[in-house]
Each structure stands twice: as structure tokens, then as C-alpha cells.
Amino acid sequence: MKLIVFAGPPTCGKTTVIKQVIKRMIAKQLKTAYIKIDVLFADEDENIKRDFGIPTKKIYSGELCPDHCNVVVLDEAVEWAENEGVDFLFVETAGLCLRCSPYVQNSLGVVVLESTSGMNLPRKIGPMLTLADVAVITKIDLISQAEREVFRYRVLEAAKEIIIVESNALYGIGIDPIVKQIINTKEIEKPMFLKGNPPVGTCTICVGKKEIGAKNHFGVLRTMENELFYVGE
Amino acid sequence: MDIKKITIIGGCGKDGQREDLEGFELKMGDIISIVGPTGCGKTTLINDIEMFANQNTPSGRTVLINDETVPEDYSFDPSKHPIALISQHTNFLSDLPVGEFLQIHATVRGAENIEKVIEETLDFANQLTGESINRETGMTELSGGQTRSLLIADAVIIGNSPIILLDEIENAGIHRTKALELLKRYDKIFIFVTHDSRIALLSDFRIVMKNGCMKKIIHTGEEEKRAAQELKKIDDIMLEFRKLIRGGEQISEEIFNEHIKNIQHLN
Ligand SMILES: Nc1nc2c(ncn2[C@@H]2O[C@H](COP(=O)(O)OP(=O)(O)OP(=O)(O)O)[C@@H](O)[C@H]2O)c(=O)[nH]1
Ligand SMILES: Nc1ncnc2c1ncn2[C@@H]1O[C@H](COP(=O)(O)OP(=O)(O)OP(=O)(O)O)[C@@H](O)[C@H]1O
Ligand SMILES: [Mg+2]
Ligand SMILES: [Mg+2]
DSSP states (O other), X not given: OEEEEEEOSTXXXXXXXXXXXXXXXXHTTOOEEEEEEESSOOOHHHHHHHHHOXXXXXXXXXXXXXHHHXXXXXXXXXXXXXXTTOSEEEEEOOOOOSSSOOOBTTSEEEEEEETTSOTTHHHHSTHHHHTOSEEEEEOGGGSOHXXXXXXXXXXXXXXXXXXXXXXXXXXXBTOHHXXXXXXXXXXXXXXXXXXXXXXXXXXXXXXXXXXXXXXGOOEEEOOSSSOOEEEOO | OOOSEEEXXXXXXXTSOBOSSOEEEEETTOEEEEEOSTTXXXXXXXXXXXXTOBSOSTTOOEEEXXXXXXXXXXXXXXXXXXXXXXOSOOSOOOOSBHHHHXXXXXXXXXXXXXXXXXXXXXXXXXXXXXXXXXXXXXXXXXXXXXXXXXXXXXXXXXXXXXXXXXXXXXXXXXXXXXXXXXXXXXXXXXXXXXXXXXXXXXXXXXEEEETTEEEEEEEOOHHHXXXXXXXXXXXXXXXXXXXXXXXXXXXXXXXXHHHHHHHHTTO
């Protein structure tokens, strides 16, 4: 099984890119499946099943943080894809949390960034970009060539080794190089491990504490002026 | 990449019909225009050229450089991309000040003296605009005309590419004769998408388009060149009036006759 994880801020074009990729994978007679992980609502799985007839699934993370959800269900998701008899599993993440990153060792991590999102975006999204293998820059049809070059520079500044692909995903321009990377991805090895180190904090907010202020929490904390400190056993 | 020749091989139009024109070739120093009604596919054609289309765009066209195709994953060192495209955009989305943007772009493009090229770029742009652009202004704050002026100046000076594609430079009220005059000082291939007769007739040849198809190619003959000289006079007069009106003048009969008298010499 080859695992391809797509991450990126909301509405950056992940689904549009994935659909273009799937179209080309099918033309090459390669077997793919698709999973969407989102918090409350997603309909991509139904659209993709209807358009391409491949196995699809959605997982609502609901109360869980979506990247957390991704980590706890991915082994089952891979099993599901194996049972469906496919060779490539595409996972589209909700792309909300910018601290964790959803990429798995030996998978292909694809971060999708919209070129219209401002020149500081590459500096803001941390491991979602720096731990990815490929950065797809979408919506290049909406900006000038000069802006494209400057945006690309900003991406490379944040992630020096990353492979950049510029795309107008609506028209399917710039998709072939992504397909090539996908085909060349390694098989995943079990058990699977996350690529990056998860954040050091134990999130007391995640476990349900609602009070504002560091004095009401424990684990890794900070105040406005002070750097990180630790409270607890 | 050392470009000697570009070949564009036709594909299909909007309804999938074969293009009438099988293709055309460009050599260094050529100036050409692409003409046709709105929505006929002019921008699509120059986008194909910019991306070195290899039957992988909706039109199915192929672009050859020195008789060879460029593979889609051929990764240009972006500082050496041989084609600069000045798109129809009349606004920037980059939230950076002009000075910082140009500085990064000049760095990407490997300029030797960054300060000097920024200066030169702003100077070029400001010859085309009404109100001048300065380094502190945010890119997103520039007007339509200022944006286009800066795009042109950036492509020619910072981009320094041998091939320049310009999508409707006549738009947005920039000083287009000045632009043509400045551009012609640089030895490059220029491809103008245009609705402007003066620009079209100044080209070596023009591609006529309709319904997504390249229909025919017309070389600018001697007769057309003479006509262009005369049209230029009319056009200059129109520009004089534009300047007066923009400057808050009223067009009295006397002023009108004063300006129009050059035209009457034509008859
Ligand atoms: N102009 C242009 N629009 C694009 C491009 N790629 C995507 N879009 C549009 O951007 C919008 C969002 O695209 P999606 O593919 O749904 O984005 P997403 O990342 O999957 O969004 P979520 O899953 O909801 O986070 C849609 O309206 C697309 O048509 C592109 O390259 N150019
Ligand atoms: N050969 C083609 N095959 C398929 N679609 C095409 C083709 N040429 C143009 N189109 C489509 O037609 C539409 C209009 O094309 P385009 O924007 O290139 O027109 P234009 O001549 O530049 O118009 P304007 O003068 O308004 O700028 C676009 O949606 C484009 O994708
Ligand atoms: Mg989506
Ligand atoms: Mg156009």
C-alpha cells in the first residue's frame, strides 16, 4: 500500500488537486481509494465516488482534534483500503491544526497551499509545510508570474528541500509531476509512525478544562511574557 | 536555456474542432500580436506558450523550443525562466510593500546589483503611470494602471527574460505609446495580445483568433505599414485630448481645431 496524505488550510484546493490526480491514476489503470477526515461536515467522498467509482470513506473527528483522529484511525483506514484491493490510499485531512502534522513515515506528504493566501502563509504553518515532501501551489491562474516567483521563494525559504509544483487545479495544469511523485512513493511499513515529533504539551483544553489563564492548567504552559514552563508531576 | 526558435503547433478550439492555422514560428527579435474578439482564446494561447504546453492543456497545443518539446516536470531554475508573462491582472494579491516585493523578486532572478534594478524598475513603471509608485506602498494598494505598469517594468528589467508575453497592455489607462517606445529598446521576442490597431500594425505579423482557434496569420505588408503611420497621427491626437481631459481642461472649439489640424493634412 502506498499512502498519500494531503494537508493544507481550508479551501486551498486539496480536493480539486486530488480529483485531477485520481483522473490520471485511473487513466494509468492504477487502483486508488480516498478518505476524507473532517470535523463536522464533508461531502467530497460522495462526489469522488460518484465521479470516479473508486472506494471512498469519510471520518468525522467530531470531539477529537482532526489530526489526532487521523493518528488513531489510520491503521484501520489502511486495512480498509487493503481489503478494497487498492494500491494507493489518498487521505485528505481537515488541515486545521498547524502545530501537529499528519504525515506518516514512508508516506508521501503533500501540502497544498493557495498562491492567493498572502506572502506570510509559508512562515505561519510550520510542520504542515516543513515535514511535507511536495508542496502544491494552487490557484496560480489568479496571480501574476512575478507573485508566483516570490511566493515560491517564500515556500522554499521555509522548507528548503521540498519539491514545488505550481498548479491551476481547475484546469488540471501542473498535475502530472504530482502523479509521478505519487507513483514513486515507497510502500508503507507497519507499524506506522508519525514523521514529526508531536507537540510537547498535554492539552488540558482538549480534556475539557474551560478556565482561562495558566494558573488553572497543568502540563507544558506559558504566560504572556514567559517562555514555556512545566507544571505537574 | 538558449532560445533560438519557438514553434507553436495548433490543437483544438473550444468545440474541439481542429485549428485552421497549423502553427507558427517565432525567432529572436520578432514582435507579433494576437487579435480577436473578447473570449476568443487569446489569453489561453499565451498561457499555453508560457507553460510550454505539450498536449497537456485544454487546447491540446504543443510548444517546441529549438524544435524540441519541454517535459512537464522540467524544472526551470525559476531565475532562468525564459518567458515573462504580463497577465491581464489589474491587482496584486501579495501583501508586501512594493520595495520588499521587488527586492525578493530581484534576488530570485539573480540580479547582480539589486538596488540598481529596483531603482530602474520603479523608474520604468513611473514613466507609464499617472501618479508614481513608491517603495513603501503596499502591492495591494496599487491602482489598476499602477499594477500593470509595475508588472511590465518588473518583467522587462527584473525578469530580464528573452521572451515577453503581454496581455492587453493598452488596458487600465497606462501610457501605452511610451510603453511601446521603452519596450522596443530591448532586443527580445514580444507577443502582444491586443485590441489596439496601433500595436497590431506595429508587429511583424498577427495571429487572428476566433472561438478558441487560431484562424490565420497576417504579415504586416508595406501598405499596412503606411496605413499605420497615418493611424499613428490620429492616435496621437486622441492621446493629446485624453491628456487635456485628464488634466482638467475644457475642449474649446479653438483647442479642438488647433489639435485636429494635423489630421486634416491627411486628406
Ligand atoms: N481559480 C482556481 N480555483 C481553484 C483552484 N483550485 C481550487 N480552486 C477552487 O477553490 C475552491 C476550494 O477548492 P477545494 O478543492 O474544495 O478545497 P479544499 O482544500 O478541498 O477545501 P476543504 O476540504 O473544504 O478544506 C473551489 O471553489 C475550487 O474550484 C485553482 O487552481 N484555481
Ligand atoms: N482552444 C481552447 N480549448 C478549450 N477552451 C478554450 C480554448 N480557447 C479558449 N478557451 C476557453 O475560452 C474562455 C475564454 O478564453 P480567453 O480568456 O483566453 O479569451 P481572451 O481572448 O483572452 O478574452 P479577452 O479578450 O476577454 O481577454 C476560457 O474559459 C478558456 O478556457
Ligand atoms: Mg476538500
Ligand atoms: Mg484575455
